[in-house]
Structures are given as C-alpha cells and as structure tokens.
Amino acid sequence: MSSPLLYVENLKEYFEIRRGPFGKRSYVKAVDGVSLTLAGREAISIVGESGCGKTTLGKTILRLYEPTDGKIIFRGRDVTHLGWRELKWYRRETGLVQQDPFGALPPFMTVKRILEEPLAIHGIKDRKEREKRVYKALERVKLTPIEDFINKYPHMLSGGQQQRLVIARSIILEPKMIVADEPVSMLDASVRIEILKLLQDLQRRYDLSVIYITHDLSTTRYFSERIYIMYAAHIVESAETKEMLVNPLHPYTRALLNVIPDPDPSNRFMIKEVPIGEPPNLINPPAGCRFNPRCPNFMKGICDTKEPSLIEVGKGHYVKCWLYD
Amino acid sequence: MGERHLSIKSLVMYYRTLRGEVKAVDDVSFSLPKGETIAVIGESGCGKSSLAKSIIRLLPRNVSVYKGTILFNGLNLMDLDEETFTKEIRWTKITYVPQAALNSLNPIIKIGDQMIEPLLLHQKMSKSEALERAAKTLKAVGVNEAFLHHYPFELSGGMKQRVIIAMSLLTNPELMILDEPTSSLDVLTQANIMNLLKSIKKEMKISMVFITHDVSLSSELADKVAVMYAGQIIEFSDAEAFYNNPKHPYSQKLMESVPTLRTDKKLGFIPGSPPSLLDPPRGCRFADRCPFAFEKCVKDPPIMHLNEGFYAKCWLYEKESP
Ligand SMILES: Nc1ncnc2c1ncn2[C@@H]1O[C@H](COP(=O)(O)OP(=O)(O)O)[C@@H](O)[C@H]1O
Ligand SMILES: Nc1ncnc2c1ncn2[C@@H]1O[C@H](COP(=O)(O)OP(=O)(O)O)[C@@H](O)[C@H]1O
Numbered sequence: 217m218s219s220p221l222l223y224v225e226n227l228k229e230y231f232e233i234r235r236g237p238f239g240k241r242s243y244v245k246a247v248d249g250v251s252l253t254l255a256g257r258e259a260i261s262i263v264g265e266s267g268c269g270k271t272t273l274g275k276t277i278l279r280l281y282e283p284t285d286g287k288i289i290f291r292g293r294d295v296t297h298l299g300w301r302e303l304k305w306y307r308r309e310t311g312l313v314q315q316d317p318f319g320a321l322p323p324f325m326t327v328k329r330i331l332e333e334p335l336a337i338h339g340i341k342d343r344k345e346r347e348k349r350v351y352k353a354l355e356r357v358k359l360t361p362i363e364d365f366i367n368k369y370p371h372m373l374s375g376g377q378q379q380r381l382v383i384a385r386s387i388i389l390e391p392k393m394i395v396a397d398e399p400v401s402m403l404d405a406s407v408r409i410e411i412l413k414l415l416q417d418l419q420r421r422y423d424l425s426v427i428y429i430t431h432d433l434s435t436t437r438y439f440s441e442r443i444y445i446m447y448a449a450h451i452v453e454s455a456e457t458k459e460m461l462v463n464p465l466h467p468y469t470r471a472l473l474n475v476i477p478d479p480d481p482s483n484r485f486m487i488k489e490v491p492i493g494e495p496p497n498l499i500n501p502p503a504g505c506r507f508n509p510r511c512p513n514f515m516k517g518i519c520d521t522k523e524p525s526l527i528e529v530g531k532g533h534y535v536k537c538w539l540y541d
Numbered sequence: 542m543g544e545r546h547l548s549i550k551s552l553v554m555y556y557r558t559l560r561g562e563v564k565a566v567d568d569v570s571f572s573l574p575k576g577e578t579i580a581v582i583g584e585s586g587c588g589k590s591s592l593a594k595s596i597i598r599l600l601p602r603n604v605s606v607y608k609g610t611i612l613f614n615g616l617n618l619m620d621l622d623e624e625t626f627t628k629e630i631r632w633t634k635i636t637y638v639p640q641a642a643l644n645s646l647n648p649i650i651k652i653g654d655q656m657i658e659p660l661l662l663h664q665k666m667s668k669s670e671a672l673e674r675a676a677k678t679l680k681a682v683g684v685n686e687a688f689l690h691h692y693p694f695e696l697s698g699g700m701k702q703r704v705i706i707a708m709s710l711l712t713n714p715e716l717m718i719l720d721e722p723t724s725s726l727d728v729l730t731q732a733n734i735m736n737l738l739k740s741i742k743k744e745m746k747i748s749m750v751f752i753t754h755d756v757s758l759s760s761e762l763a764d765k766v767a768v769m770y771a772g773q774i775i776e777f778s779d780a781e782a783f784y785n786n787p788k789h790p791y792s793q794k795l796m797e798s799v800p801t802l803r804t805d806k807k808l809g810f811i812p813g814s815p816p817s818l819l820d821p822p823r824g825c826r827f828a829d830r831c832p833f834a835f836e837k838c839v840k841d842p843p844i845m846h847l848n849e850g851f852y853a854k855c856w857l858y859e860k861e862s863p
C-alpha cells in the first residue's frame with residue numbers, strides 16, 4: 217500500500233457540558249484517542265452500539281467539529297485545524313451521508329436544485345456545466361429515467377430513492393472520501409442491500425473511499441474490507457473483515473458476534489450468553505479497560521487499574537485488551 | 542398441529558382517511574397451537590401493527606371495517622361485546638406490548654404505581670395484593686423489586702423494556718402480543734430481552750404473537766411464521782420449513798436480502814416498493830415486483846394449502862393444492 221488517503225492519529229473530541237449557567241464544567245469524551253487509516257478506494261466500517269461515539273468520530277474526521285486533540289492527515293495534508301478557506305477544499309474532497317434521508321433534504325427544493333446547490337457554492341457558475349454534473353450524479357445513483365425524478369420534491373420519493381438523492385448530493389463534487397453514517401438503518405430490509413450495493417459500486421468505480429458507520433455487524437461482511445470495533449469512545453479491535461468474523465479476540469467483539477442471529481430455526485432453543493450491564497457514560501468512564509465492569513474475562517487488579525493499549529497481535533489484527541498483552 | 546389456541550379467519554380491518562380507505566388488514570387467516578409463538582414479519586407499513594390492534598381490539602377511531610373470526614380457546618372474540626371483552630380478555634387473558642412502548646411509561650409516576658393500576662382497575666385487587674404481585678413479576682423478569690419505588694427515567698432502555706414485559710405478565714395471560722419489542726434497543730440489550738422472552742415462553746407456556754420487521758431476529762422465537770405483504774399474509778409456515786426453504790416469491794426475495802454473519806451468500810434486493818393500501822392491485826399484490834409473475838397473476842391468488850394447514854398465497858402453488 218502506498219501512503220494512505222486518510223490517516224487519523226489519536227483523535228479526540230470532547231464536548232463541554234455544564235449543569236446550569238454557573239454549574240461545574242465537565243466533558244463528554246465522545247471520541248477518546250482514535251487512530252485509523254483509510255486507503256484510496258477502500259471501504260472500512262466502524263461498528264459499535266449507540267452512544268459509543270461513531271457519529272462524532274465521523275463528523276470530526278470530516279471537520280464538521282473542531283478536533284480537541286490528535287491529527288487528521290488527508291492526501292498528505294494536515295487538515296486538523298484548517299481555516300475556513302482551506303476547509304472549503306476539504307469539503308469538496310469529502311462527503312457525508314446521514315441516517316435519515318428525509319431529514320437531510322430541504323423539503324421545498326426540487327431534486328435539481330438540491331443537487332445544483334453544492335455546485336453553485338463551490339463556484340461552478342456555468343448553468344450548462346451544472347446541469348451536466350446533475351445528470352451525471354443522478355445516473356450514477358441510478359435515479360433513472362432522470363426526467364421522472366429531476367423536478368420532484370423529496371416527499372414524492374420513497375425512502376430508498378431519498379437516500380439515493382442524498383448519496384448523489386454527497387458525490388456531486390466528486391469527492392475522494394465519504395462518511396456514510398448508518399445510511400440504511402431507517403430503510404426496510406429489501407431496500408437496504410440495494411443502497412449498500414450502490415455505495416459499493418460507487419466506491420469501486422469512481423475512486424472513492426468509504427467510511428461506513430453502522431451498528432449492524434452482519435452487513436459489514438459484504439460491504440467493507442476492514443472493521444473497527446468501537447466501545448465507549450475507543451477502538452477496541454480492528455482487523456480485516458474476514459479475520460474479524462472468524463477470529464474475534466476482544467471479549468466485547470466476541471459478545472457482539474455471539475448474539476447477532478442469522479435466520480435459523482434452531483435459534484429459538486438457545487439462550488445466549490450476554491455481558492451484564494450497559495455501556496458506561498462518557499463523562500466518567502471506568503478506570504482501566506472501559507469494558508471491565510461487563511467483561512466475562514475480567515482480571516482483578518489489572519483490567520480495572522491500567523488501560524490496555526491497542527497492540528498488533530496478528531498481521532493487521534489489533535486488539536486493546538490485557539488478555540493479549 | 543396441536544390444539545388450536547388462537548385461530549384467526551378472514552380478519553379484515555380498514556381505516557377511513559381523507560384520501561380513501563386504507564386496507565391495512567385484508568383477509569388474514571392463521572392459527573397457533575397453545576404455548577407456541579408465531580412471528581409476523583414484513584416491511585414497514587404492511588399492516589403488522591394493525592393486525593396486532595385488531596386482535597386485541599384496540600381500534601383507532603377511524604376504523605371503518607372490522608370483521609372476521611378470532612377464535613380463542615374455541616370462543617369467537619368477535620361475538621363478545623366491549624364490556625365482556627374488557628373484563629375477560631384484554632389485559633387479562635390476552636396482553637399486548639405496543640410498538641415503541643418504551644416511551645409510553647409515564648416518567649413522573651413510580652414504576653410500582655404504574656404496574657398496579659390495571660390490577661386495581663380491572664381485577665379489583667387490594668393495593669397490597671397488587672403490589673405483591675407486581676414485585677413477584679418484576680423479579681421474574683430479572684428486575685430488582687426495589688425498582689417499584691423508582692421512576693422510569695432512572696432506568697436504562699433495557700430495564701424499562703423488562704418492566705413493560707412484566708406489566709404484560711401481571712395477569713398470567715395465555716397470549717401475549719409483542720409489537721417490535723426490541724426495535725430501539727442495542728444488540729446486546731436486544732439479546733438480553735430475547736433471552737427473557739424465550740424463558741417466559743418455555744417456563745410459563747404463554748403463546749405469543751411476535752411482530753418484527755427483522756427476519757433474523759424473528760427466528761429467535763418463532764415456531765410458526767406469517768409473512769405479511771400489503772395487508773395480507775402471503776405465506777404461513779412452520780419455522781423449520783420457512784427459514785430453510787421459504788415458498789412465496791416475496792418471502793424468497795426477502796430472505797435473499799438478509800445479510801448473514803456466519804455464511805457467505807449472494808445478497809439480493811427487491812426493486813420497487815409495495816403498493817399503496819389505498820388502492821391495492823386487484824391481482825397478486827406482489828406481481829409488479831415478482832420475477833415469476835405470469836398471466837394468471839392479474840387475478841388475486843387464493844390461499845394455496847401446502848401441508849398441515851400451512852399455505853402460500855401464490856399461483857405457482859396451484860397444483861399442489863388438494
Ligand atoms: N454536540 C454534542 N454535545 C454534547 N454531547 C454530545 C454531542 N454529540 C454527541 N454527544 C454525546 O457523545 C456521545 C457519543 O455520541 P455519538 O457520536 O452520537 O454516538 P453514536 O453515533 O455511536 O451513537 C454520546 O454520549 C452523546 O450523548
Ligand atoms: N389510524 C390510522 N389511520 C389511517 N391509516 C393508518 C392508521 N394506522 C396505520 N395506518 C396505515 O395502515 C398501514 C399499515 O400500518 P401498520 O399496521 O402500522 O404497519 P406496520 O406495523 O407493518 O408498519 C400503513 O399504510 C399505515 O400508514
């Protein structure tokens with residue numbers, strides 16, 4: 217692999233909160249020291265339960281938030297603290313697809329205007345050129361025949377079509393990287409795969425890298441090359457997809473993989489082992505390993521005192537757990 | 542099949558709206574032996590919640606048609622007047638966990654007070670008796686009875702869902718209807734709740750109608766499966782047969798779109814979207830998306846019996862019908 221498209225090192229994003237106007241200041245440490253790399257044309261996924269910091273991580277990488285600490289290097293350039301003028305360049309190079317397509321689309325604009333807007337903002341003044349780009353984007357996301365869609369309003373589209381439109385908007389400036397944040401979790405099963413296949417198709421054909429954020433491990437098998445497991449603002453394990461699924465190492469990853477069902481009638485006869493409790497809050501996470509209050513492999517005096525570091529235990533397989541250190 | 546505990550025949554429920562009649566439940570039939578669970582699966586808007594409401598007879602005001610037969614222990618519930626139904630069936634023999642029930646707990650009333658209200662109201666229990674029952678039931682679902690004196694906002698999502706399940710167990714029901722009971726919960730919490738439902742099913746021998754849009758999850762409880770599409774059950778099957786070999790083209794396509802964690806498969810999807818329930822097509826409602834559609838499909842396919850009372854509503858199975 218040559219130098220990666222994106223390189224994130226020890227990224228932190230803390231949100232300051234106060235209880236009452238004169239209340240004590242505290243911080244939600246939503247992303248707390250995350251490192252990852254993304255190659256050109258690669259798709260990785262970030263998997264974890266709600267509240268673990270996935271959306272914040274995605275938005276911080278896209279510089280929709282100002283990072284608290286750490287480094288983001290994109291195409292060799294340090295974008296961690298870009299000023300607004302250069303941010304405009306970064307915006308053009310990146311895109312975001314959010315969970316709720318309808319909420320992401322302005323209700324009173326037609327498909328055409330929705331897609332023209334980013335072009336206008338980024339200085340494409342020629343009307344013909346804009347139109348050409350709009351058509352190209354609609355073709356790429358297969359909202360065809362284009363004439364059937366171009367003058368419609370978002371509410372006239374099905375959920376799947378709305379998400380195609382959001383994707384069209386996110387790729388219209390031909391970015392190098394998009395963050396797809398739970399792009400199908402509001403859609404029905406029969407449409408989900410259609411949208412995920414579309415993203416995969418775009419990734420492979422148009423030189424695009426994708427950070428796919430999801431709580432659904434079963435789709436990662438088909439749509440990403442590498443999985444990062446996130447728990448309580450940390451990456452606790454990362455590996456190539458196949459390796460992760462056949463050889464999960466972190467007790468949290470193992471628990472997740474163990475409980476996710478495939479459609480199988482014998483499931484109904486099995487009681488599954490589930491870790492006790494719930495994920496911690498991110499204001500005062502537990503000392504040591506953050507999974508320690510729930511972990512079936514908990515080692516007293518070790519796991520509750522010192523934080524394990526993320527170490528490579530096999531080729532490209534990283535885990536943050538004292539069992540392997 | 543064993544003794545039929547619940548047997549629904551030709552159930553119909555329509556809503557009146559400004560845009561016309563919504564045919565949300567349109568001629569639905571299935572039956573369920575005692576102690577077993579039927580999973581009702583289908584995509585959003587296909588009528589699952591409406592089916593649940595028509596079984597427990599909690600009908601929105603704008604219901605325009607409500608007819609059919611609901612045999613419960615041999616008694617046709619449709620013959621009961623509202624007073625008898627309220628006294629003898631709803632919240633006693635048949636209980637219901639509505640969709641998004643998590644948000645239905647009143648945040649400022651203590652758990653205990655919310656739990657005992659129906660017991661005081663419908664069962665005319667004394668307060669101490671009711672509290673004792675509530676404490677026992679909470680324990681049975683793995684919640685410390687001290688939570689009787691807590692407020693809902695003090696509980697996590699998973700704990701709240703346990704409380705809600707406890708509420709539906711208070712009267713020792715024979716049948717529970719669960720509408721997407723884990724859909725807003727995370728995977729580990731969901732697995733916990735599924736464990737709980739499995740043990741309730743096994744130990745208390747309660748029959749269940751388990752509604753979900755999640756095909757994989759449905760296999761965690763289902764003995765029988767009903768697949769709903771556009772207001773109708775298009776396949777009714779035994780769990781073993783269904784998950785291994787679904788019969789109806791829609792079921793097959795739906796199964797193809799389910800990603801699996803442990804095996805590789807070729808994923809598919811269904812182009813297009815389901816028809817409007819305001820004016821569903823006269824023929825097979827899946828016809829415009831069905832890869833096998835042929836001339837006959839412009840006519841409404843009847844239920845084609847396969848074996849042991851199971852069926853597919855599809856012309857492809859015509860010959861196999863007796
Ligand atoms: N703007 C914000 N201000 C304060 N806290 C936030 C903000 N955004 C997210 N959080 C908190 O940060 C944590 C991580 O949230 P999020 O990134 O949305 O997680 P996920 O996407 O994995 O569900 C949560 O505890 C959430 O409440
Ligand atoms: N009170 C109501 N009035 C009119 N239409 C309704 C009402 N409730 C549900 N519907 C419509 O009935 C259809 C079935 O809805 P529902 O039973 O909630 O489906 P599901 O639970 O499978 O998502 C949908 O088209 C829905 O919009």
Ligand code: SF4
Binds near residue numbers: 466507519524539
């Ligand atoms: S470090 Fe200890 S508590 Fe944390 S996951 Fe590993 S074994 Fe469990």
Ligand code: SF4
Binds near residue numbers: 789825831855856
């Ligand atoms: S009746 Fe015809 S259109 Fe309908 S599912 Fe069967 S083959 Fe397909």
Ligand SMILES: [Mg+2]
Binds near residue numbers: 270271272
């Ligand atoms: Mg999120």
Ligand SMILES: [Mg+2]
Binds near residue numbers: 590640
């Ligand atoms: Mg519903």
